[in-house]
């Protein structure tokens with residue numbers, strides 16, 4: 001409320017009449033008011049007085065950045081570093097650290113981003129010590145975000161690692177060009193620096209069965225470690241809890257997480273900068289179905305980032321944090337007979353650990369199962385192993401433990417019972433009737449729900465305040481008769497602009513990529529993106545149109561797009577034809593795969609145009625871009641390029657392969673592919 005106007009009197013008026021309020025009155029009035037205020041506040045109990053409480057995750061305790069000191073302090077001799085993007089490498093590292101106690105050793109998982117990795121030579125200060133590295137390779141041979149600094153350190157390192165014992169397990173995918181580049185690099189570099197490899201490099205392949213590769217590697221890794229250090233298995237079981245359950249029966253709900261990634265109430269009071277730990281809540285301003293027919297649902301979404309200060313370039317990715325389907329969460333609650341609104345914390349029993357909770361706590365089971373935990377991926381073998389104790393039927397226990405074993409029979413059973421029918425945790429609980437685990441233990445074991453990345457389908461030059469997404473709803477029938485739905489696309493499909501004051505909103509952040517238009521607009525570009533692989537090229541085309549509008553000389557712009565039927569799923573048909581009409585797209589090639597008896601794919605059209613393609617590549621320094629399916633399409637397209645080089649350029653097959661490899665190294669052949 002505004003202060004009242006002060007009462008002022010002119011000197012004349014003062015002289016003429018007795019003032020209404022004297023100075024003494026004002027003094028006495030102020031004194032009384034002061035006393036009243038004092039009395040009012042002093043009679044309130046301390047609980048009533050509003051306290052300035054620190055927001056839990058904003059005030060972070062000082063972290064130990066020396067893993068050596070931490071190992072010494074806590075009596076550890078094994079450290080398992082992980083380079084993890086989606087949480088799998090972290091889960092493997094945690095498992096290995098846990099396994100260590102079976103062999104009378106003590107391990108700790110460690111995020112290289114949190115520690116000073118230049119301390120590696122000091123590992124010799126700890127007797128019988130070992131450093132294990134679970135290193136995932138991201139995209140086209142890159143380190144994961146959390147291993148970037150370690151990667152940079154390694155590139156320059158010339159330390160002497162003599163006396164340091166190590167072993168590496170790499171997590172990669174054979175459909176990508178540089179399979180397991182990070183695992184191989186760490187293994188090679190550590191040997192070069194003089195470290196001792198205790199067990200052979202493991203190369204996990206996510207294209208076949210990463211889990212199985214890890215279990216097989218681990219089964220040989222531990223005996224090798226035992227032999228190296230002269231120890232034996234103690235027979236101690238590894239099923240010890242890492243977190244303890246605390247029930248909060250009487251808690252102020254303002255202190256309970258409701259889906260935020262790190263800071264409590266960060267979705268109510270949004271503060272930049274926005275990143276993976278502090279996503280921006282973007283309002284969905286458009287969500288339309290792109291396909292005109294067919295049973296699938298292909299969609300285009302526009303997300304408003306105007307209040308975020310987020311910047312992006314065409315070719316970047318937008319990461320979104322989805323939430324699980326409410327029906328799945330409720331069914332889990334039902335099967336486990338739990339009140340999902342119970343508020344809990346899972347606190348790390350190891351007080352020295354940097355990871356205090358497996359997900360933001362305190363939180364209700366509902367929030368944890370909706371926002372933080374992955375309930376739709378097939379559970380890993382270690383999860384089955386640990387859950388087996390909750391099966392009341394010993395036959396179910398046996399089956400679950402067998403699936404987690406490294407025997408050929410166990411692996412085959414895991415493959416046929418879990419992976420092939422894509423049984424998620426709910427399906428496991430539905431099909432193993434005697435299995436009813438403690439919900440808090442299940443919450444400890446399930447992996448974190450990960451952000452999903454989409455190639456941004458817009459250019460900030462035209463749309464500075466929004467990012468666009470092009471995606472297809474993932475939905476498939478499994479052999480158990482269930483229909484599995486993709487977490488993120490199901491959630492995105494339901495994100496419709498409401499206009500009722502409760503906007504549909506998506507927590508997001510932008511991830512920079514290397515998928516970039518050439519620096520000079522006059523450089524020709526060839527883009528190949530069938531299906532939703534068209535996404536980043538919508539951004540590229542908008543950018544080229546903008547450059548043209550600015551009066552810049554824009555080089556040839558060629559697109560190879562593919563879809564099933566002209567009348568069904570020709571995505572962005574109107575926009576693409578308009579770009580062609582404006583001369584932004586100098587060539588629009590569309591392969592309709594199912595409009596005739598035989599399949600026609602993008603690479604078939606490329607082969608028809610091989611002379612022109614080769615001229616663009618070889619004589620005009622065109623930049624080449626491929627987006628979409630990694631497994632088949634990206635390879636077939638590469639072969640089509642090789643063929644053009646051989647048949648038009650006169651190169652041998654080996655020369656053609658080398659030629660395009662060089663283009664990749666030079667950044668003239670970029671791929672944004674997904675498997």
Ligand code: NAP
Pocket residue numbers: 453454455456470471472530531532533535562563564569591592593594599601602603627628629630632633634636672673674675
């Ligand atoms: P889709 O509609 O199933 O396929 C698009 C076209 O590609 C169809 O005509 C299909 O033909 C054809 N095709 C199949 N095999 C091919 C091959 N070996 N070479 C060339 N063309 C082939 O595709 P979609 O559902 O959109 O998915 C495409 C891929 O793009 C997915 O892997 C997706 O993950 C990925 N992606 C998505 C984004 C995004 O941001 N949304 C970004 C990058 C990549 P037939 O089916 O008739 O055989």
